[in-house]
Amino acid sequence: xxxxxxxxxxxxxERDLRRVAAMMVPASTEYDVPGADDPTIFAxxxxxxxxxxxxxxxxxxxxxESVGGAFADADASRAEVAAAALRDxxxxxxxxxxxxxxxxxxxxxxxLRSLNIEPRPPFPKxxxxxxxxxxxxxxxxxxxxxxxxAPR
Amino acid sequence: xxxxxxVDVLIIGSGAAGAAVAWSLTETKMRxxxxxxxxxxxxxxxxxxxxxxEARRFADxxxxxxxxxxxxxxxxxxxxxxxxxxxxxxxxxxxxxxTAHWPRLHPSDFKxxxxxxVADDWPIDYWTLEKFFExxxxxxxxxxxxxxxxxPPRHPPMPPIPLGKTGTAYGKAMNKLGWHWWPxxxxxxxxxxxxxxxxxxxxxxxxxxxxxxxxxxxxxYWPLAIRAxxxxxxxxxxxxxxTNEHGMASGAIYxxxxxxxxxxxxxxxxxxxxxVGTPRLLLNSKSGKFPNGLANSSDQVGRNLxxxxxxxxxxxxxxxxxxxxxxxxxxxxxxFYETDPNRDFARGYTLQFARGTGPxxxxxxxxxxxxxPWGQGHHAAYRERLYHRLQVGIACDDLPEAHNRVTLDPExxxxxxxxxxxxxxxxxxxxxxxMEHGIARATDILQAAGAKxxxxxxxxxxxxxxxxxxxxxxxxxxxxxxxxxxxxHDVKNLFIVDGxxxxxxxxxxxxxxxxxxxxxxxxxxxxxxxxxxx
Ligand SMILES: Cc1cc2nc3c(=O)[nH]c(=O)nc-3n(C[C@H](O)[C@H](O)[C@H](O)COP(=O)(O)OP(=O)(O)OC[C@H]3O[C@@H](n4cnc5c(N)ncnc54)[C@H](O)[C@@H]3O)c2cc1C
Ligand code: SF4
Numbered sequence: 001x002x003x004x005x006x007x008x009x010x011x012x013x014e015r016d017l018r019r020v021a022a023m024m025v026p027a028s029t030e031y032d033v034p035g036a037d038d039p040t041i042f043a044x045x046x047x048x049x050x051x052x053x054x055x056x057x058x059x060x061x062x063x064x065e066s067v068g069g070a071f072a073d074a075d076a077s078r079a080e081v082a083a084a085a086l087r088d089x090x091x092x093x094x095x096x097x098x099x100x101x102x103x104x105x106x107x108x109x110x111x112l113r114s115l116n117i118e119p120r121p122p123f124p125k126x127x128x129x130x131x132x133x134x135x136x137x138x139x140x141x142x143x144x145x146x147x148x149x150a151p152r
Numbered sequence: 153x154x155x156x157x158x159v160d161v162l163i164i165g166s167g168a169a170g171a172a173v174a175w176s177l178t179e180t181k182m183r184x185x186x187x188x189x190x191x192x193x194x195x196x197x198x199x200x201x202x203x204x205x206e207a208r209r210f211a212d213x214x215x216x217x218x219x220x221x222x223x224x225x226x227x228x229x230x231x232x233x234x235x236x237x238x239x240x241x242x243x244x245x246x247x248x249x250x251t252a253h254w255p256r257l258h259p260s261d262f263k264x265x266x267x268x269x270v271a272d273d274w275p276i277d278y279w280t281l282e283k284f285f286e287x288x289x290x291x292x293x294x295x296x297x298x299x300x301x302x303x304p305p306r307h308p309p310m311p312p313i314p315l316g317k318t319g320t321a322y323g324k325a326m327n328k329l330g331w332h333w334w335p336x337x338x339x340x341x342x343x344x345x346x347x348x349x350x351x352x353x354x355x356x357x358x359x360x361x362x363x364x365x366x367x368x369x370x371x372x373y374w375p376l377a378i379r380a381x382x383x384x385x386x387x388x389x390x391x392x393x394x395t396n397e398h399g400m401a402s403g404a405i406y407x408x409x410x411x412x413x414x415x416x417x418x419x420x421x422x423x424x425x426x427x428v429g430t431p432r433l434l435l436n437s438k439s440g441k442f443p444n445g446l447a448n449s450s451d452q453v454g455r456n457l458x459x460x461x462x463x464x465x466x467x468x469x470x471x472x473x474x475x476x477x478x479x480x481x482x483x484x485x486x487x488f489y490e491t492d493p494n495r496d497f498a499r500g501y502t503l504q505f506a507r508g509t510g511p512x513x514x515x516x517x518x519x520x521x522x523x524x525p526w527g528q529g530h531h532a533a534y535r536e537r538l539y540h541r542l543q544v545g546i547a548c549d550d551l552p553e554a555h556n557r558v559t560l561d562p563e564x565x566x567x568x569x570x571x572x573x574x575x576x577x578x579x580x581x582x583x584x585x586x587m588e589h590g591i592a593r594a595t596d597i598l599q600a601a602g603a604k605x606x607x608x609x610x611x612x613x614x615x616x617x618x619x620x621x622x623x624x625x626x627x628x629x630x631x632x633x634x635x636x637x638x639x640x641h642d643v644k645n646l647f648i649v650d651g652x653x654x655x656x657x658x659x660x661x662x663x664x665x666x667x668x669x670x671x672x673x674x675x676x677x678x679x680x681x682x683x684x685x686x
Contacts, residue, residue: 024519024526031531048204050211051219083526098519103207106511115538117511123200123362126352127477132315136323140332143301148490150263152277 006053009046009060015072016060018042021101023083033114036105044104055096062086062093153405154414159185162404162418164390164433166190167245168663169650169670170424171369171377172288176674178380180681186382187406187416189389190224190242193370198362200354206512213359215249215615217241224387227564227572228428235459235577237428238617240359243386244370245426246617247663249359252366253481254294254337255502255660256285256668259304260490264551264656268491268498270582271551274655275627275636276672278304284671285664289337292367292667293345296337302486303334310342313351318473318507319482321542325601331487336504337664339367340479346372355476355510388414391570392437393421393646399441400685401646407568420645420684423652424670427457427619430652431558432573434623447623447640447648452633454559456552456621458657461579462614463587464506465594466543467603468536475508475539482507488593489659497585499549501659503594506543514538521607542603545614546590548583550657552621618662623652637680638673644685649673 009017018037027035034041049056060071066082067074074082086094105111109119160182163170174186195201199208210219215238217225228237240249259278264271282304289308296308312335315323319335326333340357341348351365364371378384387409394415396402403417423430431454435445445453485503492500509517514537518524524533561574579587591608598606626632629641634653640646649670651662658665677684 025530026528028528028531031535033531048207051214051221052210087522087526095520099210099516102515102519103204103210103512106515107203107206112511115511115535119203121200121202121205122354122356122476123198124352126354126363129314129316129353129474129478132317132320133323134315136315136320136327137334139327140301140334141299143332146302146332146486146490147258147304148260148267150259150277151266152279 006057009049009053009057012070013057013060014046016063016070017045017056019072019079020063020083020097021045023079024098024101025105031114033111034108036101041104041108045100048104049100052096052100055092056100059086059093059097062089154412156414156416158417158419159183160419161185161422162187162416162420163422163424164404165245165424165426165429165650166243166369166374166384167424167426167650168247168369168666170245170422171373172291172667172670173422173424173649173674174382175291175373175377175380176671177677178377178382180678184382185416185418186384187388187390187404188243188384188386190240191386192243193248193360195362195364198360200356200362205356206510209359215239215359215617223567226432226566226570227561229561229564229572229574233575233577234579235461236615237575237619238615239426239428239619243374243384244368247368248370250368250617250663251358251480252339253504253661254296254339254664255484256303256306257658257660257665258489261656261658264499270498271656272626275625281665281668281672284668284675288664288667288671292339292372293341293348294337294339295342297335300334302332302489306337308337310345313338313340313342313479313482316474316478316482316507317471318542319505321469321471321473321601322483322505322597325597326485328600329596331485333483333485336481336484338479338481341365341367351479353478355478355480357479389566389568389570390433391568393423393433393446395439395441395446395643399643401643411568420647422647422649424650427622427651428558428573428575430648430650431622432560435560436570442642447633447642447646449642450630450633452624452631454622455554455557456624457556457558457575457577458550458552458618458620458654459577460550460616460618460657461548461583461587462616463546463591463608463610464543464614465591465598465606465608466541467598467601467606468540469542469601469603470540472539473508473542475541476510478507480507488590495589497582497589499551499582499586499659501549501586501590502547503590503597504545504547506545508539508541508543511538514541523605523607537605542598542601544594544597546587546594547616547659547661548586548590549659550583550620551580552624552656553580558622616661618651620651620654620657620662623648624655625653626655637676647673647677
């Protein structure tokens with residue numbers, strides 16, 4: 001099994017994708033986070049398209065077709081309508097473009113810190129899992145056997 | 153073609169079942185060889201060691217072989233199936249990726265015809281397997297708590313994983329409803345165990361524990377089997393099992409790591425390629441004597457595929473819970489497991505309570521169903537969800553239906569040009585009713601826990617990676633592929649030991665029982681050595 005060779009996004013496609021990223025996850029002063037079109041995050045998105053490249057291209061094609069030209073240059077209301085149509089159509093193109101953007105946005109150091117998450121891989125430090133309230137199990141322990149035996 | 157020296161036992165596939173059988177047979181001192189198409193895994197390469205750990209689950213560690221597309225994978229065309237296939241091909245097989253949830257089939261699962269008038273009884277029973285369940289629990293290293301009224305007695309060698317915040321929230325909800333729940337048995341080490349480190353709550357048991365706390369067979373059975381003399385050759389993909397003029401298996405043709413065709417002669421062959429890989433291999437092993445595929449005079453090879461429909465209901469509570477900061481599985485409930493004549497379906501299901509999920513996955517899942525919007529509302533809605541998730545899975549019993557099957561796909565081939573597998577699978581009426589019942593109960597539980605924004609996912613997203621029933625066990629050679637101790641009716645030195653031999657699916661994750669059955673078959677082989685091929 002081999003990955004199909006797919007040419008990288010063209011500069012025009014990249015511009016369109018950046019617009020989608022900004023629409024999907026805009027910057028927020030309230031939460032003190034960048035948008036997904038932030039230069040560092042967006043560079044990560046473009047670099048990490050991997051297996052989703054073909055479907056992302058299809059999603060961008062659908063958006064361009066909806067607005068009748070470059071999606072990056074479409075006025076706000078037309079762009080919103082096109083994005084809603086893409087979401088309604090669902091399927092692999094929607095899944096791919098959301099995955100491409102969100103998987104990079106939610107690993108950015110600034111975004112993770114704003115969520116009180118230490119920006120590091122889970123290994124090797126792991127996490128602390130508290131024991132929780134084992135006394136809750138006392139009533140269950142008192143129950144009679146529930147499983148059915150069967151002829152041998 | 154290169155011809156190797158003959159071995160006594162050739163095992164094909166090194167996953168859950170292949171590893172257990174290899175280890176068990178070492179005491180016979182026979183020359184045992186295992187051919188495995190995949191690689192040995194390296195802990196340092198697991199996703200949880202890098203910052204892209206969630207993204208890699210959609211790339212080289214995806215649970216679908218069709219997206220993962222390693223050269224060691226083979227294509228599985230599941231377009232005609234409502235359930236998608238999840239697996240892993242490598243030393244350890246699916247146990248490298250599995251979530252380590254460790255229930256057993258119940259005694260009633262083996263006798264569904266006698267008890268409930270559906271499907272067929274197994275030709276063996278729970279109590280025959282009990283000592284193999286126990287042996288396997290010690291070998292794999294199980295954590296759990298004795299005394300569960302919902303299941304027969306068992307003796308996990310390690311204490312259970314902590315309830316944590318999430319388990320506590322579930323426990324309170326279940327007590328409010330008066331329903332059974334119990335900390336799940338899991339093959340995650342909670343203490344140091346036979347050279348394995350105790351879990352440090354990395355939280356990503358799927359797709360592989362970088363810390364080595366989760367029991368996959370590459371770190372449990374295999375080191376012991378290899379030390380006892382078994383040879384394991386990775387990156388060796390078997391194309392077909394060959395037979396001689398007497399209709400006995402004579403060995404296998406495989407591709408070595410350099411892609412060279414080799415013939416491996418063997419006195420006996422044991423297939424352990426899982427419920428899709430095994431029928432694929434048998435169907436690819438056609439010959440003049442076996443024109444419909446090997447061991448397939450009954451036309452049962454590939455049929456009766458069971459995949460365990462597994463709806464999930466999730467919701468979000470106000471308080472913070474554990475999310476992905478601990479093993480993914482937490483507790484189980486057997487409240488609805490056994491048949492209840494007041495319900496409109498036979499058999500039942502386990503409720504499996506998940507701990508939560510990580511930041512990327514939460515975003516993907518919530519955005520994909522419009523629960524978290526694109527645009528300005530995104531951040532607030534996302535923050536209401538991350539680390540607030542409760543999620544209940546419904547592990548439905550799956551009964552055999554002949555039209556649910558694995559066939560060959562001549563169009564989609566693996567990297568050696570061998571036809572891939574094609575899946576046809578629909579969900580039966582009994583299971584549909586069971587699913588809806590389970591969804592309603594899971595909804596009750598989440599509501600009792602005070603969860604909001606409930607969302608139900610019925611099938612598509614939920615691929616538990618269970619593949620069962622496609623070379624089933626039975627006494628009647630017209631209706632089954634192997635006899636009650638795993639030997640093919642048609643070929644007397646060919647054995648099948650993986651989940652293919654299951655007669656019915658039960659409502660649990662299967663690996664504990666797959667391995668208990670494999671150890672039982674190995675024990676039968678040892679006991680019958682003198683007359684094994686008669
Ligand atoms: C994401 C995921 C989560 C899971 N979670 C759980 C869980 O929590 N609890 C549970 O009980 N189960 C779980 N499972 C299921 C579990 O992994 C399987 O039940 C188990 O591994 C099946 O064992 P097996 O021996 O039948 O086959 P496998 O473990 O799949 O092993 C088959 C092996 O055969 C090899 N093979 C196949 N064809 C060939 C060939 N032609 N030549 C050479 N080698 C070949 C494959 O590469 C593979 O390594 C999960 C599975 C997945 C994918
Ligand atoms: S939670 Fe435990 S078992 Fe799972 S990956 Fe982390 S350390 Fe390993």
